[in-house]
Amino acid sequence: MFSCIITRLGRKNVLKRGNVNTENKIIDFDLTQAKSKSRFAGMWRMMSGYRLRYFGAIMLQGASTVCKTSVYLLLAWFIDDWLTQPKPAMPIWNIALFFILLALGEGFFSFGANTIANHAAEKLAKRLRDNLYDQIQRLPFSWHAQTDTGDLIQRATSDIDAVRLLFSTEAIGIGRIVFLFVVNFVAIYRIHPALARTTLIILPLILVVAVFFFRYIGKKYEIYQNQDAVLSTTLQENLTGVRVVKAFARQDYETQKFERENWKKYLLGRNLLFSEALFWPSTDLLCGIQMAISFLTGAYYTIDGLVSLGDFVAFLALIIWVIWPIRNMGRLIVQTSRAFISFQRIMEIFSTDKEPLEQGSIMPEGEPKGQITFEQVGFEYQPGKKVLENISFSVQPGQSVAILGSTGSGKTTLFNLLPRFYEYTEGSIRLDNNPLEQIPRSYLRRHIGIIEQEPFLFSRTIAENIAYGAGREVSRDEIEQAAKAAAIHESILAFEKGYDTMVGERGVTLSGGQKQRVAIARTLLKNPRILIMDDATSSVDTDTEAEIRASLQSLMENRTTFIITHRVQSSMNADLILVMDQGRIVQSGTHQELSEQDGLYRKIFRIQTQIEEELAQELSNE
Numbered sequence: 001m002f003s004c005i006i007t008r009l010g011r012k013n014v015l016k017r018g019n020v021n022t023e024n025k026i027i028d029f030d031l032t033q034a035k036s037k038s039r040f041a042g043m044w045r046m047m048s049g050y051r052l053r054y055f056g057a058i059m060l061q062g063a064s065t066v067c068k069t070s071v072y073l074l075l076a077w078f079i080d081d082w083l084t085q086p087k088p089a090m091p092i093w094n095i096a097l098f099f100i101l102l103a104l105g106e107g108f109f110s111f112g113a114n115t116i117a118n119h120a121a122e123k124l125a126k127r128l129r130d131n132l133y134d135q136i137q138r139l140p141f142s143w144h145a146q147t148d149t150g151d152l153i154q155r156a157t158s159d160i161d162a163v164r165l166l167f168s169t170e171a172i173g174i175g176r177i178v179f180l181f182v183v184n185f186v187a188i189y190r191i192h193p194a195l196a197r198t199t200l201i202i203l204p205l206i207l208v209v210a211v212f213f214f215r216y217i218g219k220k221y222e223i224y225q226n227q228d229a230v231l232s233t234t235l236q237e238n239l240t241g242v243r244v245v246k247a248f249a250r251q252d253y254e255t256q257k258f259e260r261e262n263w264k265k266y267l268l269g270r271n272l273l274f275s276e277a278l279f280w281p282s283t284d285l286l287c288g289i290q291m292a293i294s295f296l297t298g299a300y301y302t303i304d305g306l307v308s309l310g311d312f313v314a315f316l317a318l319i320i321w322v323i324w325p326i327r328n329m330g331r332l333i334v335q336t337s338r339a340f341i342s343f344q345r346i347m348e349i350f351s352t353d354k355e356p357l358e359q360g361s362i363m364p365e366g367e368p369k370g371q372i373t374f375e376q377v378g379f380e381y382q383p384g385k386k387v388l389e390n391i392s393f394s395v396q397p398g399q400s401v402a403i404l405g406s407t408g409s410g411k412t413t414l415f416n417l418l419p420r421f422y423e424y425t426e427g428s429i430r431l432d433n434n435p436l437e438q439i440p441r442s443y444l445r446r447h448i449g450i451i452e453q454e455p456f457l458f459s460r461t462i463a464e465n466i467a468y469g470a471g472r473e474v475s476r477d478e479i480e481q482a483a484k485a486a487a488i489h490e491s492i493l494a495f496e497k498g499y500d501t502m503v504g505e506r507g508v509t510l511s512g513g514q515k516q517r518v519a520i521a522r523t524l525l526k527n528p529r530i531l532i533m534d535d536a537t538s539s540v541d542t543d544t545e546a547e548i549r550a551s552l553q554s555l556m557e558n559r560t561t562f563i564i565t566h567r568v569q570s571s572m573n574a575d576l577i578l579v580m581d582q583g584r585i586v587q588s589g590t591h592q593e594l595s596e597q598d599g600l601y602r603k604i605f606r607i608q609t610q611i612e613e614e615l616a617q618e619l620s621n622e
């Protein structure tokens with residue numbers, strides 16, 4: 001993930017200078033504007049551009065409800081007036097037609113409301129996804145280092161879906177419920193106010209029960225979602241690390257680990273569903289009591305002649321449509337609360353600011369020359385734990401520097417500071433005599449090329465992978481030139497589809513050395529003034545290393561180059577060699593100087609040449 005982000009950042013910076021949200025038409029709303037302590041306020045802001053549509057949808061839903069209620073009122077009129085008239089004023093066909101029209105109206109308006117809401121919901125979900133993707137790409141490294149990929153995927157998929165559901169069903173569902181209640185309640189009230197009042201005896205209690213569930217289930221749902229994220233992370237790690245799993249024959253262990261987490265999810269899910277299921281029977285009882293009270297009162301009123309028979313029949317239907325919304329209010333509140341929790345989980349990703357790529361008071365014109373000075377630089381990832389201390393050295397444009405040191409000595413960290421992936425905490429770094437912290441990150445990343453220890457290639461064609469770094473349209477000819485310079489051209493031609501060969505999961509698997517050289521070609525095409533090679537040859541055999549080293553020679557010309565390595569052979573020709581140990585530079589100088597000094601360098605040099613001589617000896621003896 002780390003490496004993929006470096007490459008991605010590199011490209012984005014070249015393509016789009018400035019804020020993507022203003023230039024990129026795809027993102028129609030900047031979600032950082034929806035940051036708010038209140039979820040409701042945040043959601044409201046996020047709906048920008050769709051509020052009127054929702055208003056329209058809810059109104060349509062209301063019209064549909066009025067049609068529904070009118071059916072019962074028509075029924076009452078039919079019983080009371082039409083049936084009792086000796087000579088009906090209207091033929092029965094007309095009345096039948098009214099019933100049909102009302103049913104059609106109910107369906108038509110409801111269809112309209114749903115269509116508008118669904119359309120808007122998809123658009124809003126798209127808005128969330130686009131924003132999220134953009135945000136994730138632009139967050140600083142320190143954020144990515146602390147975040148589980150699985151959890152992120154969870155937020156980007158299932159949480160967004162919960163919000164989508166809110167907008168497609170629940171948002172107009174609320175409209176439907178409110179309208180159903182109000183319209184039917186008013187209809188009953190017009191039949192007889194006292195009848196309407198009987199419905200208010202138990203209903204508030206049902207609402208209280210519903211709100212209780214809102215709180216209770218909300219918490220459970222959050223725990224369930226978190227466990228779901230754990231499961232996603234487990235799966236994702238297993239997939240990424242499938243080679244390790246197989247190599248160590250740890251399938252059983254991994255399966256058990258997954259089963260354990262899956263079992264937890266199952267228990268939480270069961271618990272959640274059980275709690276949700278409890279809601280219906282517990283409100284069933286209350287609803288039953290409510291119906292009994294209303295029916296009885298209605299019956300007495302009818303017997304006493306206070307209410308006509310037709311009105312009583314209508315009332316029997318209307319009362320159901322007063323209770324129904326209140327009951328469903330509970331379900332809706334539960335679902336809405338889920339969506340709000342999901343929305344909050346999504347918005348958490350926006351709580352960290354994007355890396356300000358353009359920030360800085362100095363914008364150098366053209367390319368940098370490549371003079372770099374470190375002065376007593378210190379750095380810590382976490383406060384109090386120094387990873388780099390007192391680093392001082394200076395490089396002239398076009399020179400090469402080799403950094404030698406054991407794993408964990410801080411070599412990668414040191415070069416994470418140059419493109420400002422992390423900000424140094426002490427001392428100063430200067431590029432062409434400008435303080436680094438004043439130069440915009442986008443400029444630095446445009447002109448610094450990094451070849452990583454384990455380069456990441458996308459599941460695209462080889463040609464696309466090579467062209468990736470350039471950040472512009474490049475011709476096939478340019479791609480081939482770069483590949484030739486990186487000594488990979490012949491190997492690519494050996495593939496059946498040549499440059500159009502797919503890399504990765506759906507295509508060929510490149511060897512470590514081949515990947516490395518594709519990455520070198522990619523960087524060649526980017527043509528950076530400053531080049532960092534982080535242990536670029538550590539994973540390949542000596543022969544391949546020699547080949548890569550040769551291809552690197554062409555890459556290094558006229559560039560300030562940093563070679564991080566643990567092989568003395570790779571560092572011998574450098575203008576300056578730095579030997580690092582535990583976050584400090586313990587020796588510095590040319591190969592000549594350092595081999596004459598008593599120290600770490602000479603020790604490493606002796607051991608490595610000795611090993612190689614023995615190896616050569618053995619080979620010649622065979």
Ligand SMILES: Nc1ncnc2c1ncn2[C@@H]1O[C@H](COP(=O)(O)OP(=O)(O)O)[C@@H](O)[C@H]1O
Pocket residue numbers: 145381382387405406407408409410411412413414
């Ligand atoms: N993102 C990080 N957060 C906290 N500590 C880190 C991080 N990356 C590296 N470190 C620590 O910094 C030290 C130097 O690491 P690194 O620069 O990767 O060494 P090298 O590249 O020389 O092998 C190590 O102790 C490592 O554990």
Ligand SMILES: [Mg+2]
Pocket residue numbers: 411412413534535
């Ligand atoms: Mg490293």
